Amino acid sequence: MLRQIEGSRAVAEAVALCRPRVVSAYPISPQTHIIEGVGSLVKSGRLKPCEFINVESEFAAMSVSIGAAATGARAYTATSGPGLLDMAEAVFNASGLGLPIVMTVANRAVGAPINIGNDHSDAMALRDSGWIQLFAETNQHAVDLHIQAFRLAERLSVPVMVCMDGFILTHSVERVEIPTQEQVDRYLRPFAPQQVLDPAAPVSIGAMVGPEAFTEVRYLAHARLLEALVCIPELAAEFERVVGRPSGGLVSAYRSEDAETIVVALGSVVGTVKDVVDQMREEGLKIGVVAVTTFRPFPEQALGQALEGAHRVVVIEKAFAVGGRGVLGAQVDALVSDRGTKTYTVVAGLGGRSIPEASLRRVLGEAIRGELGAMSFLDLDRVVVDRELARMAEDPRRAPSTARVPRDVRENAARIV
Amino acid sequence: MTEQTSSYCQVGSFAVGNRLVDPHLRTVQSDRLRPNALTSGHRACQGCGEALGARFVLDAAMAATDRQLIVVNATGCLEVFSTPYPETAWQVAWMHSLFGNTAAVATGVAAALKVRGDTATRVIAQAGDGGTVDIGFGCLSGMFERNDDVLFVCYDNQAYMNTGVQRSASTPAAARTATTEARGREPGNAFGQGKNLPALAVAHEIPYVATASVAYLHDLEAKVGRAMELHGARYLHVLVPCPLGWGAASRDTIRLARLACETGLFPLFEAAHGEILSATPIRHREPVEAYLRPQRRFAHLFADPPRTDDIARIQAIADRNIGRFDLLGERAGKGSR
Amino acid sequence: MSEHPFAITLDAGSSRDNRTGSWRVERPIYVDRMPPCNDACPAGENIQRWLYHAEAGAYEAAWRGLVEDNPLPAICGRVCFHPCEAACNRGKVDEAVGIRAVERFLGDAAIAHGWRLPERAPATGRRVLVVGSGPSGLSAAYHLARAGHEVVVREAAPRPGGMLRYGIPKYRLPREVIDAEISAIEDLGVEIRCDAGVADIASAMAEGAFDAAYLVLGAQLSHRVQVPAADSARLLDALAFLAGTEAAEPVAIGRRVVVYGGGDTAMDAARSAKRLGATDAVIVYRRNRRKMPAHADLVEEALAEGVTVRWMSTISRVEKDKVLVEKMELDSAGFPQPTGEFTNLDADCVILALGQDADLAPLAALEGVEVRDGLVVVDAQMMTGHSGVFAGGDMVPAERTVTVAVGHGKRAARNIDRWLRGETGGPPPRHELASIETLNTWYYADAGRTVQPELEAQRRQTGFEEVVGGLDEPNALFEARRCLSCGNCFECDNCYGVCPDNAVSKLGPGERYVFDYDYCKGCGICVAECPCGAIVMVPELI
Amino acid sequence: MFQVRIHGRGGQGVVTAAELLAVAAFNDGRHAQAFPSFGSERTGAPVVSFCRISEREIRTRSPIDEPDALVIQDATLLRQAGLFAGLRSHGWVLVNTTKTLVAIGVAGFVAELPENHVLGLRATEIALQHLGRPLPNTVLLGGFAALTGAVSLAAVVTAIEDRFSGAMREGNVAAATEAFNLTRGMVGTWATRERSAVGAPPD
16 A cells, blocks of 8 residues: 555554564664554554563563564564664674564664764674664665565574664655555465474573584574575565565666766665766766665675676765774775776765765765765865864873874875865 | 371471372472473583572473473573583573573563463573673563563572672672682672662562572472462572582582571562562571681681671671561461471 | 584483583492491391381381391380480480380280281201290290291290399380280290299200200399398398289388389389388489489389489498488599488388399309309300300390390390301491481471370379370371481482482382482582481592 | 745644645655654754655655745744745745734745745634644645645645544644635735735734
């Protein structure tokens, strides 16, 4: 059914269609509307049977999901930013135990300073947690990805994180086609766990594994995640057959076939970039965009193919490795640099900072003209930064031993911007 | 000659079993076919109180539930010594997730059972004192507050034994640990308020709270049995001496557990919905010194010169418990034997 | 191979592949220690073992265990001075187990139910003469008969029983009890000839073609003590007096009776005198109560019946109706010394109870028999210096009690049997004692000793009715269950329950337990928590 | 693409207004995208919400810096600096007020916009009349429909009907309808007036 609906609410509806049996809920902006929505559907009786549990922390939320999934129940929860980090230990645990939990991450910045706005620092912090990470471009995409996520998780016995930009998607009211229960039921069968706590056939789940087998366990987890690179396109194709809409997959390309310049990005910014691409195409520039839908496992082959022929790749990232480089950018660079493709990382949209089309056009123009640094920060307020760097340099508490360091920092900052 | 039964029997109430006691009055542990939820081959230290406590509790729970039981275990000694790949000592459906999330995982298990209408299978969460009173307390308190259908069992050996005997919030005053060394002006653990988890559990007004000891098996099994008759959040706090951490002979595990109770330092009681129901009276009262002296973690109290002031303070703690719980039956009047 | 995810999920109970027994440097082993009751029993009864049956209400089995060693439980259950109870570890916990009372209960039950003593072994064709039908003779005759030997008991008195019948008053030992247990022995095929004293052992053996003899002639000659007495003074010998109470016409003793002596016989005499109408029965004894040789419970009962005692006193002279008593005092060595202080005591009659001697005349013709201090010397096998002639009871150096006599009879019988079979060597070595330190007494439920009913005081003044009653069944069962089973497993399941490694297997009722050394880590908790001290740690062999 | 910025105070249903506008546009068969200002403002604080309406799929997530229309739910917000920032030269402004635009001091700014693109509407009064509560958002939506023609009244009514139930539904529908009619009347009237005559209609 086509509806004009808030993203969070749409995701709640989609999750409910997937018939989760245990949902744990802990409020955190900007995720809260999702679990409110699921809770409402449980309370109203539309989603049943379902145990909706108001827990005391995100750590507990993931832990409840772990217990439920290990007992054979389809389990779901949602979180954002600091919440994801609060549950980090349990996030690793869920994947280590091979429990097919689905979690929405309404992406949010991670402080300090505390900030409830959107960026991808949360998901990036846990990119190596062993979960599949899918990034939604639109709310329609988010709905579709959630339905596919349950299927994918249970097929591989791996947990799946569906990342959607906090506020930008979660709080946007826009057009979403919500599949019917019949469609979802056809696509997603009842959960048949690969391992389960059963008094009739007792096993011990969660053994301690020492150095003699830990590498093997890790290797097998890696292999299972790589299997997802095969599964995801298959399940997306099946989804299209059942629901009648192409959605999901590993990467999604837009006007990139003949593009000399290709933008690579995660999540909702891709929509803005598409508009910018259209504008620049009208100006005669050969530019396209590739959205990375599946970030973990990293779709090296699919992305590599999508970027073939590009002279330059500009990675728009809503997170970066502080003191290092862009997370996605580094991976893209590793993928294409040996083809002679130049890569640029543009850090943008941190902590809810808007990504105006004009700024994107400007930075892409700089890239095309070869004026862009390898790593830059979109709309960085240079005045503020320079003033602060200068103050640091003159700070007598720092001066004696680090007199050079502030200058280095300043030079470095100047180079990367 | 007609045989008559005598309710009195040598050791009927205190030893594990006795051929003279009616079978239904014998402990689960005395049963030749007991479940052995934790079986042989585990890697616990010689004389491990926690291994004993876990088998006592889970066997009793399995007996009470017709073996329809799922157990969630926190990280800690119990987990490490029972499930080192490739072998597990558990013969019950068992799961380990993390150190601090045991209660929440158990909540998830209980929810999964409830949602599929499985009312027969019951859930136990178990942890050491660290996984209960410290890192696990947030999740535990949440589980209590929601009244989730889980029995949480704390096997309290009064320190972080798995990591090499560091202080926990359950470590008693004056006890030496790796992080409360027996040196300086106040050797050993500080005399603080301690974190009285049973009392905190009572404050949650959950359906059932009890303390138990590996030295009082009948009492322990009865408490597990009562806990399993009830639904909702329940809490059992079991004292399990650790020969390693306490610096005691491996053979003295049960003796020390007994002395902890007989001195009044570890009162055995039951509570329901926020009210203390009863306490197990002390049979043969002992001074705290009898309990402290065999443990090297308290050796500095008996050095030359002895720290009589500290011993007196510990005695005062015991006396306070005895008064608070009427452990000598002075208020209730002595029960008939 | 597991079907579950590799290394994450493991198959239940797979740890049994890990044999933790290799951690062990010491191993527990089950032992049977000597319970102090058994150790102290002069009759060598396996008290703990028969109590074990009694605890379960298996009274006949308990009685059968009892008569393995002692065919006179109803008798000993009344008159034994129960050194077992003095030794009983429970005495250090609360009060000793009332072993004698349970023994009596079992003995009486056997009489009431007509339980028969065990069958004899096939006949050996050997003949043994037993001289004397007191407790020792009866005991020996019983054990010898069970071993298959032909036994003839010769008794000088008109009825069998010796001192049981002629030395112990009826109120302590009813005669029907004596008769019942003797006839049970006779039923086994033992021939008891009464009024058949033996004047010369050697010729009696030769005449009867006996292969061996057990002499238990007793000590029936009153000890001769010089007490100055007027001609008119009325002096009686205690043994004769007690024997006389069996007669239809008891001897006249008057109203004021003084008994001189401090042994059990003195007590019996004084109490019998009371029953025969004496208003005053005064015991004169030269030392204090603590030093008195009479057994404490007899003293208690005597005092309870109104018998009075002049402690630290000797009789200097006996007149027609009074005695002159001198006050004594103990010297630094604890011996009584005269003080020169005298008082008079009214007395119609004085009964002398100053001990008895053995009449060894029948042994005179036996070569090699050594006599020392008026007693026959025997070796460790109870054999006299004359080969094949054994002796016991009051005529050999030992404590003169019924139970000691019974024990002599058993030991002698077993040694005679061994001698007849040409076997050498003694009994197996005794187990280590189960001292209180080896027990974990915390486990035993608190339970005070049951009290046997006693005849009311009035009726104890007027007749020879039995004073102390037996326990009823519930009380006997209760008392039996007070046994700590020192040093012997009683299947309390503690070792099975307290093992952190499940390394104890329970074999089922009566079968006890075995250690599973594949998994036992040697922590020793089973040893520490065994209530009865039936497990010990021993070093692992290298 | 028609872009709207709605100003109000926390608790006045500013976000709901944008959502209802988007739903109404959807009901008219258009694409729409409503989103709030992403902050953690509390009750009473000035808040902003946005709505895009388009004939084609809306892909951009960039901020609305140059709105085509402003809805000002509380005239006291007019004191706020930058309230009219980025408003396009052909833009519309709908203000909740009982006073004249002159009285509330925006006459000068309004003069630069096309005729009949600025309107003061006594939305709170109408809301009180129909709902008994001072919630001006649906009233202003009705006015907005009449003022700009960006959405139809029918679509607004349907959006309201989907959102509310019971008395609130009827009240909001009635309030929005009254505002629509009132506005249409005024816009129609003003279309023939002098620019200086722009103001609140006479009672």
